[in-house]
Each structure stands twice: as structure tokens, then as C-alpha cells.
Amino acid sequence: MQPQTLYDKLWSSHVVRADADGTALLYIDRHLVHEVTSPQAFEGLKLAGRTPWRVDSIVATADHNTPTRDWDQGIRDPISRLQVETLDANIRTYGAKAYFPFLDGRQGIVHVIGPEQGATLPGMTVVCGDSHTSTHGAFAALAFGIGTSEVEHVMATQTLNMKKSKAMLVRVDGALRPGVTAKDVVLAIIGRIGTAGGTGHAIEFAGSVIRGLSMEGRMTLCNMAIEAGARAGMVAADDTTIEYVRGRNFAPKGDLWDRAVAYWRTLHSDEGAKFDTVVTLRGEEIAPQVTWGTSPEMVGSVEGRVPNPARVEDPVKRGSLERALQYMGLQPDMQITDIRIDKVFIGSCTNSRIEDLRAAASVVKGRHVAASVKLAMVVPGSGLVKRQAEAEGLDRVFREAGFDWREPGCSMCLAMNDDRLEPGERCASTSNRNFEGRQGAGGRTHLVSPAMAAAAAIAGRFVDVRQML
Amino acid sequence: MDKFTVLDGLVAPLDRPNVDTDAIIPKQFLKSIKRSGFGPNLFDEWRYLDRGEPGMDNAARPRNPKFVLNQPRYSGASILLARENFGCGSSREHAPWALTDFGFRSIIAPSFADIFFNNSYKNGLLPVVLPAAVVDRMFVEAEGTPGFRITIDLPKQLVVTPDGKSYPFEIDAFRKHCMINGLDEIGLTLQHADEIRAYESRRRETQPWLFA
Numbered sequence: 001m002q003p004q005t006l007y008d009k010l011w012s013s014h015v016v017r018a019d020a021d022g023t024a025l026l027y028i029d030r031h032l033v034h035e036v037t038s039p040q041a042f043e044g045l046k047l048a049g050r051t052p053w054r055v056d057s058i059v060a061t062a063d064h065n066t067p068t069r070d071w072d073q074g075i076r077d078p079i080s081r082l083q084v085e086t087l088d089a090n091i092r093t094y095g096a097k098a099y100f101p102f103l104d105g106r107q108g109i110v111h112v113i114g115p116e117q118g119a120t121l122p123g124m125t126v127v128c129g130d131s132h133t134s135t136h137g138a139f140a141a142l143a144f145g146i147g148t149s150e151v152e153h154v155m156a157t158q159t160l161n162m163k164k165s166k167a168m169l170v171r172v173d174g175a176l177r178p179g180v181t182a183k184d185v186v187l188a189i190i191g192r193i194g195t196a197g198g199t200g201h202a203i204e205f206a207g208s209v210i211r212g213l214s215m216e217g218r219m220t221l222c223n224m225a226i227e228a229g230a231r232a233g234m235v236a237a238d239d240t241t242i243e244y245v246r247g248r249n250f251a252p253k254g255d256l257w258d259r260a261v262a263y264w265r266t267l268h269s270d271e272g273a274k275f276d277t278v279v280t281l282r283g284e285e286i287a288p289q290v291t292w293g294t295s296p297e298m299v300g301s302v303e304g305r306v307p308n309p310a311r312v313e314d315p316v317k318r319g320s321l322e323r324a325l326q327y328m329g330l331q332p333d334m335q336i337t338d339i340r341i342d343k344v345f346i347g348s349c350t351n352s353r354i355e356d357l358r359a360a361a362s363v364v365k366g367r368h369v370a371a372s373v374k375l376a377m378v379v380p381g382s383g384l385v386k387r388q389a390e391a392e393g394l395d396r397v398f399r400e401a402g403f404d405w406r407e408p409g410c411s412m413c414l415a416m417n418d419d420r421l422e423p424g425e426r427c428a429s430t431s432n433r434n435f436e437g438r439q440g441a442g443g444r445t446h447l448v449s450p451a452m453a454a455a456a457a458i459a460g461r462f463v464d465v466r467q468m469l
Numbered sequence: 470m471d472k473f474t475v476l477d478g479l480v481a482p483l484d485r486p487n488v489d490t491d492a493i494i495p496k497q498f499l500k501s502i503k504r505s506g507f508g509p510n511l512f513d514e515w516r517y518l519d520r521g522e523p524g525m526d527n528a529a530r531p532r533n534p535k536f537v538l539n540q541p542r543y544s545g546a547s548i549l550l551a552r553e554n555f556g557c558g559s560s561r562e563h564a565p566w567a568l569t570d571f572g573f574r575s576i577i578a579p580s581f582a583d584i585f586f587n588n589s590y591k592n593g594l595l596p597v598v599l600p601a602a603v604v605d606r607m608f609v610e611a612e613g614t615p616g617f618r619i620t621i622d623l624p625k626q627l628v629v630t631p632d633g634k635s636y637p638f639e640i641d642a643f644r645k646h647c648m649i650n651g652l653d654e655i656g657l658t659l660q661h662a663d664e665i666r667a668y669e670s671r672r673r674e675t676q677p678w679l680f681a
């Protein structure tokens with residue numbers, strides 16, 4: 001048999017039927033659901049008199065709209081509250097394998113709780129009405145975001161009509177230097193291939209640097225595959241994967257565990273498998289990254305400078321660069337380390353897991369947030385992450401340094417709740433999107449790793465975290 | 470879903486690459502549990518000078534006269550001309566809902582982001598990919614010629630400009646069939662329910678832990 005890529009294996013094992021032109025009906029194993037992209041799908045189901053095909057594939061939570069403080073007062077914004085209550089009501093009507101509603105101790109960002117609960121397993125197809133579903137590809141799963149019509153389609157049929165994407169291999173060889181994290185790796189990759197570099201592709205991340213990452217690091221990496229234009233990112237299964245899954249709530253047990261592991265061990269690209277596109281990077285060459293523009297590809301090393309549009313020839317590129325610098329309020333050629341910040345956000349499905357919080361806390365410990373910083377906040381990815389961090393005393397480290405310690409949720413990653421930037425405010429953020437207005441109308445977002453965000457909070461401007469380790 | 474066959478429409482040019490879904494419909498409007506009513510908040514941060522919130526009277530809000538869709542000459546446009554990687558970012562289907570609610574039926578660009586591209590078809594919004602050089606030329610014509618209209622012929626897979634030139638575009642056969650006939654994809658898929666059931670029971674045998 002021809003050598004296969006991991007993507008080939010995941011794809012072909014889920015094809016229910018295929019047409020001559022390559023359109024396939026793909027079976028979906030896990031359907032993650034949240035309050036923002038599901039109400040219209042449930043409504044569509046109801047209007048058509050249909051019922052979910054397989055309720056026990058559904059794992060649901062409320063995360064985008066939920067407040068991060070004063071939980072005893074409920075959700076004060078009536079429109080947000082209605083959306084969350086609509087999810088409550090829909091799950092009551094239709095059921096789910098698991099539901100972690102607002103106020104539940106296990107509630108959290110959908111992409112944090114799926115893996116945490118063992119609801120994401122190697123070899124699965126995982127979908128969610130959310131583009132960062134690519135996160136779950138870290139488990140050698142085929143995971144991708146879908147729109148609300150597709151959410152309804154999956155509920156009604158347990159399948160999706162799809163065409164196979166092209167396969168891209170992104171190999172990061174060598175080793176990372178201290179202070180450089182998965183976030184820096186993925187930002188460097190996006191800087192190299194661009195936000196449309198992966199369009200039409202499924203990306204497999206490989207190489208010694210990727211093998212050396214923890215599962216949490218791999219999730220950070222795959223999370224941002226979508227920021228490189230790829231609906232799905234993935235990493236082959238290995239001991240790290242299997243050890244992470246072992247013992248989790250919905251992970252298989254006993255005999256089934258052994259059978260599952262035997263299968264999971266096959267989830268890697270075969271020697272000699274062909275990719276349509278191959279990109280390689282060296283780990284040693286990656287420095288801590290900071291975005292300076294309004295797209296994740298507008299990124300560079302913390303040691304570098306903001307680019308100068310005058311040196312760009314292509315008029316369309318020059319125009320978008322000028323617009324980005326104007327929006328961001330930055331001068332051409334200024335040092336990244338001269339950029340001063342107003343707020344710091346440590347959180348989001350990219351970087352809100354326990355290792356992220358540990359990394360940030362280790363920088364913050366014994367130091368204090370700069371007086372010029374108006375707000376520095378830590379929003380754990382889930383109730384369980386929060387509890388773990390508190391058991392380790394990380395909440396105290398953050399609080400003593402002047403950080404807010406909040407309840408879990410998406411929070412200022414997209415500012416659907418009360419946490420947001422005011423016009424003109426500048427934020428060091430561990431999230432994944434620096435689009436105009438993403439964290440609040442007129443807000444200016446710089447994407448960084450948790451350690452870099454922590455360092456920026458202390459210094460009041462971007463600094464190379466390696467000087468603070 | 471409305472059927473889509475031949476569209477003759479006014480063209481509005483939006484000259485920016487990488488237009489993301491946060492720009493198309495900002496997150497505060499995603500709190501709605503409905504599918505309709507997003508049109509007035511399409512490109513909210515570019516269209517209005519104040520900060521938009523759900524429930525505002527949009528007719529009374531100050532508009533940014535410079536933004537292309539606020540210019541009277543483009544009023545009633547049903548075709549949006551855009552640059553590369555249109556619709557990047559989130560999976561929110563509110564983006565095509567806002568575009569169609571505003572009155573767009575088709576978007577022409579050199580490239581689209583994958584999820585947005587998919588979502589568009591499900592809402593009768595036809596994304597048309599044309600070569601960058603052709604799009605470039607259309608930008609010049611749309612900006613230079615008030616009332617610039619083009620025809621998009623889906624059955625023939627052609628975009629026809631007023632000078633009589635026509636440009637072919639690609640579309641997947643299944644999607645074309647659904648668009649032209651305004652078909653409900655779920656209904657079509659359920660015609661294969663037996664095959665889905667058969668697949669599922671095989672999977673239950675080979676990977677029982679997924680059903681435990």
C-alpha cells in the first residue's frame with residue numbers, strides 16, 4: 001500500500017460514502033457545542049421536525065458570553081443571558097453526553113474542556129461551530145471549525161459533505177531556545193507562510209521541536225492553524241498523547257483502553273508519505289514573537305522593529321501595512337521593545353491551560369505589574385484549570401503582583417462579555433487574533449506567549465522575556 | 470434557501486485584503502439567537518462613526534461617509550468585489566447572514582478563507598474566485614464607472630462584464646446543484662441514512678470505545 005499521511009488515515013477512516021468528483025460524506029465522532037453558534041442550528045432542527053442523530057456525540061458548554069467575575073450575580077447583560085439560557089433549554093430538550101453550563105465547576109472554554117475531559121480522543125473527527133476547533137488536532141484527530149448550517153447538518157445526520165483538502169507538512173527541526181514556547185513557534189510559522197498560507201490545506205506539524213512539546217503546547221500550536229488559513233492542524237500520536245489521555249473522564253478504560261491505544265499507535269504519517277506542500281523551520285532560529293499589526297501574519301521577533309511601508313513595493317501590501325500601522329498607532333521602524341501597553345490579557349483557548357499559567361507565574365513571581373498598566377488579568381481556561389492553579393498557589397502569585405484573577409471563559413479574547421479594550425487601548429494578549437476591534441472597538445492587540453505577556457505586564461512595555469528568566 | 474441562477478447586479482468594491490469576519494460582523498451582534506437582522510450591522514465599525522451595540526436605532530447613527538457602502542452610488546449593490554483571503558477568521562455564519570441581509574448575493578475575490586467560503590453556499594451567497602489580474606481590472610472599472618454592473622451566470626459558470634468579456638469560474642458540482650435548485654442539504658444527506666447507519670455500526674465494532 002502507498003505510504004499515507006496522518007490526514008489520509010483520518011480522512012479515509014471516516015468516509016461513509018464518496019461521489020465520483022471526490023465529495024465525501026464524512027462521519028463525525030465528536031460534536032462540541034457552545035452558545036453562540038448553536039441556537040439557529042437547534043431552531044432549524046426544530047422547524048424541520050428533526051432530532052439529533054446521536055446525542056451522545058455532543059459535549060456542550062457556555063463560554064463566549066459568560067462573565068469572569070461576580071458569578072453570584074449571574075449574567076447581567078440580558079442578550080447574553082438569553083443566549084446562554086437558550087443553550088440550557090436546547091440541551092434540556094435534546095440531551096447531550098455532557099453539558100457544563102454556566103456556574104458548573106467544570107465549565108470553561110470549549111477547546112480547553114474537550115481535551116481536559118478526555119472527550120477529545122486520537123483518531124476522532126471533532127467539529128464545533130468555532131474556527132479554533134483545530135486545537136483538538138493536537139491529539140491526532142481530524143478537527144475543524146464549521147458554520148451554523150453545518151452544526152445543524154451534523155446534529156441531523158452525524159456527517160458533513162466535504163472534499164478532501166491538500167496536505168501540508170510544517171516541520172520544525174532542531175530545538176527551542178529557553179524562553180521560546182509553542183506560541184512563538186506557531187506565530188513564527190504564520191509569519192513565514194502568511195494567514196492564507198494554509199488555505200485549502202490540512203497542516204501536520206512535525207519535527208523534533210513538535211515531538212518535544214507537551215500536549216498543551218501542541219494544542220497551542222494546532223489552535224492557531226486556522227490563523228495560518230488551514231481549517232485543521234494536527235500532530236501524530238505518541239507516548240505524550242497517550243499519557244495525557246490516560247485516566248481522563250471520558251477516556252476508555254480497561255480492555256477498551258488497550259484496544260484504543262493499539263489503534264492510536266498507528267496514527268502518524270508513514271515513512272515516505274507525500275505532502276502537497278512542505279515548510280521547514282529551525283527551532284533555534286525562533287525568538288519570542290510579538291505581532292505589531294492587525295493580522296497574525298504581521299509578526300516578528302521581540303528583538304526586531306516595526307516594518308516600514310515605504311520599503312514595500314506591492315501597492316496592495318503597502319496599503320494594508322499603512323492601514324495597520326495607523327490603526328495600531330505605531331511608527332515605522334520603531335523598536336518592538338519601545339511599544340508601551342495599557343492592558344494585559346492572559347487567557348483564551350490558545351493559552352489558558354495550567355502550563356501557560358505556570359509559565360506566566362514564574363515570570364511574575366516576586367515582581368509587580370507596572371504602574372502604567374491599567375489592567376492585567378488572568379482568565380483560566382476552565383474551572384478545573386482554575387482549581388489546579390489555586391492548589392499550586394498561582395492565584396496568589398498573580399494577585400500579589402497586581403493581576404486580576406478571574407473566572408473561566410473566553411473573556412477578552414473576543415470581548416463578548418464585559419471584558420474589553422476601550423478605543424485606542426493597547427493590549428499584550430495571549431489570544432489568537434489581533435484583528436481590528438477583536439478585543440473591543442478601536443482596541444489594539446499584540447499577540448504574545450504567556451511568558452511574554454507576563455513580562456510586558458511587569459515592564460509596561462514589550463521586553464524579551466529571556467532577560468527576565 | 471433562495472435559488473441562485475443568473476444575477477445581474479451593481480458592484481460595490483471593497484479594496485482591502487484579508488477582510489476578517491470580526492470586521493464583517495463584530496462580536497457584540499453575535500449574541501442574537503436569530504438568523505436574520507444582521508444587515509444593518511454589516512461592517513459596523515467601518516460603516517458607523519460611533520460604537521455599535523445590539524438594540525441601537527441604526528438609522529440614527531452617524532455614518533462614515535468615506536466607507537464604500539455609504540456612498541450613494543453603490544446603494545442597492547448585490548455584488549461585492551473584494552481582495553484576497555476574504556472572510557478569514559472565525560466560523561461565524563453571521564458573516565454571510567449579514568452580507569445577504571444587507572442585499573449581497575455574490576462576492577467576487579481572488580481567494581476566500583475556507584470556512585467562510587463553505588458557509589456562503591449554505592446561505593445562497595455565491596463566492597466567485599477570479600484571477601487577481603481580472604479582479605484588479607474590475608476594481609478599476611467599478612471605481613471609475615458609476616453604475617458598474619456585471620452578470621453572474623451560475624448555470625454557465627461565467628461572469629460577464631459590460632464590455633462583453635466573460636470570465637469562467639469554478640464551482641463544485643454538488644454545490645452548484647444545491648444553489649441552483651435552492652436545496653436543503655440535510656434532506657439530501659438523509660437520503661443516505663442507511664449508509665450512515667451501516668458505517669456507524671461498523672465503527673461500533675472496530676472502535677467500541679467511541680460509543681462507550
Ligand code: SF4
Nearest residue numbers: 132348349410413414
Ligand atoms: S477563547 Fe477566543 S478564540 Fe477561543 S473559542 Fe473563545 S472566543 Fe474563540
